Amino acid sequence: MNNDLTVGKPSRVLWHFCLPLFASVIFQQLYNIADSFVAGKFVGEHALAAVGNSYEVTLIFIAFSFGCNIGCSVVVSQLFGAHRMGELKTAVSTTMIACAALCAALMGLGFAFCDGLLALIKTPAELMADSALYLDIYMLGIPFMIFYNVANGIFSAMGDSKTPFYFLAASSLSNIAVDILFVTVFHMGVAGVAWATFLCQGVSCVLALFFVMRRLRAIKTHQPHPLFSLSMLRRIAVIAIPSILQQSFISVGNIIIQGVINSFGASVMAGYSAAIKLNNLVITSLTTLGNGISNFSAQNYGAGKPDRVREGFKAGLRLVWMICLPLALLYLVATRPLVFIFMDSSTGPAMDTGMTFLRIVAPFYFVISAKLVADGVLRGLGAMGYFMIATFTDLIARVVLSIILSGIFDSTGIWLSWPIGWAIGTALSVFLYTRLMRHVAGK
Numbered sequence: 001m002n003n004d005l006t007v008g009k010p011s012r013v014l015w016h017f018c019l020p021l022f023a024s025v026i027f028q029q030l031y032n033i034a035d036s037f038v039a040g041k042f043v044g045e046h047a048l049a050a051v052g053n054s055y056e057v058t059l060i061f062i063a064f065s066f067g068c069n070i071g072c073s074v075v076v077s078q079l080f081g082a083h084r085m086g087e088l089k090t091a092v093s094t095t096m097i098a099c100a101a102l103c104a105a106l107m108g109l110g111f112a113f114c115d116g117l118l119a120l121i122k123t124p125a126e127l128m129a130d131s132a133l134y135l136d137i138y139m140l141g142i143p144f145m146i147f148y149n150v151a152n153g154i155f156s157a158m159g160d161s162k163t164p165f166y167f168l169a170a171s172s173l174s175n176i177a178v179d180i181l182f183v184t185v186f187h188m189g190v191a192g193v194a195w196a197t198f199l200c201q202g203v204s205c206v207l208a209l210f211f212v213m214r215r216l217r218a219i220k221t222h223q224p225h226p227l228f229s230l231s232m233l234r235r236i237a238v239i240a241i242p243s244i245l246q247q248s249f250i251s252v253g254n255i256i257i258q259g260v261i262n263s264f265g266a267s268v269m270a271g272y273s274a275a276i277k278l279n280n281l282v283i284t285s286l287t288t289l290g291n292g293i294s295n296f297s298a299q300n301y302g303a304g305k306p307d308r309v310r311e312g313f314k315a316g317l318r319l320v321w322m323i324c325l326p327l328a329l330l331y332l333v334a335t336r337p338l339v340f341i342f343m344d345s346s347t348g349p350a351m352d353t354g355m356t357f358l359r360i361v362a363p364f365y366f367v368i369s370a371k372l373v374a375d376g377v378l379r380g381l382g383a384m385g386y387f388m389i390a391t392f393t394d395l396i397a398r399v400v401l402s403i404i405l406s407g408i409f410d411s412t413g414i415w416l417s418w419p420i421g422w423a424i425g426t427a428l429s430v431f432l433y434t435r436l437m438r439h440v441a442g443k
Helices: 010-043 045-081 085-120 125-140 142-157 162-185 189-217 230-262 266-302 306-333 335-340 349-380 384-409 411-442
Strands: none
Touching: 010 045, 010 162, 010 189, 010 266, 010 306, 045 085, 045 125, 045 142, 045 189, 045 230, 045 266, 045 349, 085 125, 085 142, 085 189, 085 230, 125 142, 125 189, 125 266, 142 162, 142 189, 142 266, 162 189, 230 266, 230 384, 230 411, 266 306, 266 335, 266 349, 266 411, 306 335, 306 349, 306 411, 335 349, 349 384, 349 411, 384 411
């Protein structure tokens, strides 16, 4: 069901729209959590470290998926808010055609250079074979990942956040079951973890695309619309390319940080791999809520209602802070049992590493959540220059600080770079949001 986000009380509309998005991303994160859980529990610490090490490389490809999702979603949201349905259909078909070409290019580059990236980040010799095997299988699933995320972005752009939730819930739970089946019954090791994700994501992708096309066919237009438009592609690219660059640079930054982490050995790598999955569960959830705020802001901006954008920002802050509170408390109180989910031992250097990381970053989820809400508005209004400035400032700070502080405090210094970088980035994002809204109000 399509929903118009330009009418109704902004806080109520935003909450009803964003909460299914939050539930969806929880299930989406179960893909990666399931991989690490099964690898750590049923294969061993080295398998956990290998999957976590490979994950940092996969973030580069996830960046492209994220950018395609955002580029299409923001433009479709603006067109939906302005009731320009013919152009909306052209935006969707143009995105699909462009994504097909992008998938082919990414798969070729992935097969050609992933082994080199693993060597570049100082992957230990005993983890290289499993890391490379995981990535080779992952490359085959790139089209599923990209088209699935684009389909979800289209649903969200038209105000439907519930349909993606249903797909994700079913596919994520299936992924856990297939993960365990392939590893414990068929004894496929790391390959079983990767193939389970490939199969389940493929099924969810096909279903999501089918329902998107059915939804679009139900929208009646009075004039024929082109399947591909170069001008529409440029409009989408204005949003998508900065988003891809943002996520890509974040991924490159994470790879650099992963290289610093790898220099401390397999135990620190395993502990970080476990803790970062828990951290990413929160950060990705907050990012998805920020994307929902982008859709809300884009629809209302397209409808010429800037006051609702401002009210949406305030409601968004209340929403993310209410979510942050129980999660931060949970991570601080139940650190050991949470990290133990991915471990075969509740003590040792790997466990100590994971616990230290979570206890340092969890209190600062309130800080980064404010940044992600502000970034959501910047992106929804198409202020990609501001968006890029805020993102790169945070990233550069974290990378530089992780290198400097690791030389002073060992691995703990790396974890300290997270809250410091978040604080700097949040201050800048909120400042740029305030400046943008003054400009919009002055028009």
